[in-house]
Amino acid sequence: MTSWLARWRQERILARKRIADDLWREVIAAQPLLARLSVPARQRLHDLATLLAAEKRFYGAAGFEVDARQIATIAALGCLPILELGLDWYRGWYSILVYPGAFRARHEYRDDAGLVHEQVSDLIGEAWDSGPLILSWEDIQDGTALDGYNVILHELAHKLDMLNGAVNGMPPLHRDMSRQDWTRAFTAAWNAARTAAAVGQEPVLDRYALESPGEFFAVACEVYFELPERLHDGYPLVYEQLRRFFRQDPARAVAARSRSHREE
Ligand SMILES: [Zn+2]
Incomplete structure (x- = not known):
């Protein structure tokens, strides 16, 4: 306060x-x-x-x-x-x-x-x-x-992550959020990203995300702000957790904007 x-x-x-x-x-x-x-x-x-x-x-x-x-x-x-x-x-x-x-x-x-x-x-x-x-x-x-790479967003995601101790891919969550939901969403995405990397599939997040859970969170934040629709389609549960955390809905904002451009 x-x-x-x-x-x-x-x-x-x-x-x-x-x-x-x-x-x-x-x-x-x-x-x-x-x-x-x-x-x-x-x-x-x-x-x-x-x-x-x-x-x-x-x-x-x-x-x-x-x-x-x-x-x-x-x-x-x-x-x-x-x-x-x-x-x-x-x-x-x-x-x-x-x-x-x-x-x-x-x-x-x-x-x-x-x-x-x-x-x-x-x-x-x-x-x-x-x-x-x-x-x-x-x-x-x-x-x-707008390609999903942004060094400022990346490093500041680490700063947010550090607010509650180690860089572990989980910043302090708001009261209306659940650590369990966060963990489930990120673990499922992590496993999907590893499988995709193993079979050479086009990744949703840059491969660097698989360095550690902390990097996964930071890279996800870059894509969340720069290419929100890609994260929303690729890892909807991670998108939802980030939407609740940042209290912003960039995918919706981008969609609304492109709709209004079409109507112009
Ligand atoms: Zn990093």
Whole structure:
């Protein structure tokens, strides 16, 4: 619940630091994912993105300087998942680190024998528990097509998943949701995806989803927002769980939009 003091602070930010209308229109026009939202949804997104841009610190990495358009773009796309949930769902972390392109990350891991190994990999995004959200600007810029790949949605799905501990493919569910229903829906989809991969069938979700339940959830979120009809047709029970979780129905919104276009 937002206290009156927090609400007052938010209203002050909205009045003084609002993402300028011209810039906002430019950002929306460049993102088909956002341009297809209804006018009231885009207005609410404008408020939320303004608050996110003011509350998180944006840093450029590897000599990159983050400008106002890049901040507005990341904030706008980043607020889509929490449009009906609120900014509180991004609590517990404070900064967004932006690299110009893919970045090299070193991670240490301990094997079963207790030996520590170092792994170096090239990444386009990363999210650590309580740590920064790390993104590659090049991949955000190249990722505007509605193809089911969106690094911001992916990494923020991990952030939501982390709110209740380990990245395990289950964020904190709302009171009117059931952990059992969630588990059943995702397990059935996971098994179907494994079978499809084994026989070389066209996958509903990118194969990367089968890395772990946490990745399965993050990849499902990308497709849920970008190609909602594909997820709805492929894994209807997963779609239904995500609809209840995000409190948005993108498949219905897309269908209604294409109907109204036909009638024009
Ligand atoms: Zn991931």
